[in-house]
Amino acid sequence: MSQEKRKIIPKKQPMPYQDPGVRCSNFEEVALGYSEETAVLEANRCIQCKNSPCIDGCPVGIDIPAFIKMIAERDFAGAISKIKEKNYLPAICGRVCPQESQCENKCTIGKKNEPVAIGRLERFIADWEMAQGLESTPDITPNGKKVAIVGSGPSGLTTAACLGLKGYQVTVFEALHVAGGVLIYGIPEFRLPKKIVAREIENISKLGVDIRVNAVVGKLNSIDELLEQGYDAVYIGTGAGLPYFMNIPGENLNGVYSANEFLTRNNLMKAYKFPDYLTPIRVGDRVAVIGGGNVAMDSARTALRLGAESNIIYRRTIKEMPARYEEIEHAMEEGVQFEYLASPIEIKGNTEGRVTSIICQKYELGDPDESGRRSPIPIPGEVFEIPVDTVIMAIGQGPNPLVPQTTPDLKINKWGNIMADAETGATSMKGVYAGGDVVTGAATVILAMGAGKSAAQAIDEYLQGAK
């Protein structure tokens, strides 16, 4: 690039996508990724500003300008090494992080133009490395200390990678038969291909991290027993795995799923390949998904791909929806219908106990509540009925109680979340740390990773001090 003052390209290089008319009936990835040329063009939009506000916007503190500069200079190997100094799951983060509210939200270019497409560049460089088969494993000197990690979701995996790199002997315990937590059972293939997740987890295994599947901590071993067995510290990252229901009549009819069940059947158990895979799923002709978060979008888009007409029912409006805008937009493009300012009050079924319709209350927006969002107020008498075959409850998840139930010394709050120091993840038990959704309630992949990273540092300090 010449020294003369560059004219900034005002918009991000567009991401190539599968055509909505095609992708609405397949489970292939929606976003196709940048080519090398596009990535270099986009990287050149970064002006390498002095104060690098983007880094502050990154929960794991990636040196964003440095890796982007390397992409601009076509030093792709250097760029991926730079990212991996801070983040061992770049192909995942490049796909599912809400960059628009984090790094890209702080981007200097973004003040007057579209920000640099940091997420797309992260994805590009991670995919490039995988395609080259270049993933190298650094030399690690074992330090003789053992750490147990409960849960192999984004938080646990990040902690595992950080501690593995420092030479700890790390064992990750996963309750399901595949590692990855929400990355495997929750986020659909079309948004995050499972082979990408498997590849990044394999890279973590190469650091010497032992991942044990089918191991339900709380049932097989308790936290206390792990400590007795010689683990010097434990990190709990068990996530938000307990589905909430609305407690309305008809909620136990056949055809009402929690989003967790619906997504787990599809993503973990591959029910969309039934009967080649033996786990069944049934959607019928018309599906109502209740909720307005990313999980609701994932469920609605999955139902669509299974051949149903898919409707989101949300009690506020599009402005208050907690889902990423990109996900809402993709859902709309694919043909998901949106019913705003409505919430179910009853689900009706036939004599066989199958769902036939959903009855909704109409709402209007009132004053902002504690969350700052305008709260929905029911409009008396305005009730309507939609015929549906399936209802998917995507109204949130709580912390899974298995670990707290069997760990009496572990303090939890009234919602069942583990109480942990916001900086270090330290819990009420010595040597036991926690982070991610089990502490904060359902949030994002990257926040869980940030918590895992901080906890890894705290665990390292604790164990080095305890020498």
Add this chain to the structure above:
Amino acid sequence: MFKIVLKEELAPKIKLFKVLAPEIARKARPGQFIILRIDEEGERIPLTIADFDVDAGTITIIFQEVGKTTDLLGFMEQGDSLLDFVGPLGMESEIENYGTVVCIGGGVGVAPVFPIARALKEAGNTVISIIGARNAELLIWKQEMNQISSKLHVATDDGSAGLKGFVSDVLAEILDSTQVDRIIAIGPVPMMEAVCKVAPGSITTMVSLNPIMVDGTGMCGACRVEVNRQTKFACVDGPEFDGHLVNWELVKMRAKMFIKEEKEALSHRCGEGECQCHRKNEK
């Protein structure tokens, strides 16, 4: 991988496996269950633990071939391995010295009743057992149950073994003549429901529910049941509940959730000669 170290055919279509899973064996308690998956394409199915042996490191499961996955399971041989085997899941049975306990097992349900009855006996209870099946051929674990019971009653639908009739008929007779402090009943849903109708509400009557599950750790809610008008997850709140409080209509209804798909799975790949169905015909 989890090796099948012993396979026995207890009755037509009813098979016993001892599976090598030392860590689970060390932790298993009466009333708990495991979830298994045969292979990569397989579904996760829950099976209640029939016995556990800490020294041998094995978990005993007994299953009846009633659908695609249990059929496939039945084809597995001693020495084969299951891809996934996870547990022990669910709450353990409440074991105390209640006094006199009637333990009832129907069909393949005799298997999970056995370790509970044994633990109740060890806790000092007088254990009266009733086991039943459609006919003598389908009756399992009579000897095992006899060893741990003060008295064992047998009932078959056709009278080919023991009394002709249902286990609930036997229970009614026992209740007429004996002071009973607690009842445990495990078996087909109609049997458990019938037992709860015969047993007075004053006697706690524990049943073990086996609804459709996916993860078995409280994550999906597929196994929703209503107990005392409240929704519970059988996998983490159960599988045992007081049968007097269970909404049986809901249990029966939810069991039919995937009835169409279950049939489709059974016929899938059939007719090509290489399928499991044909292997079965050759046997």
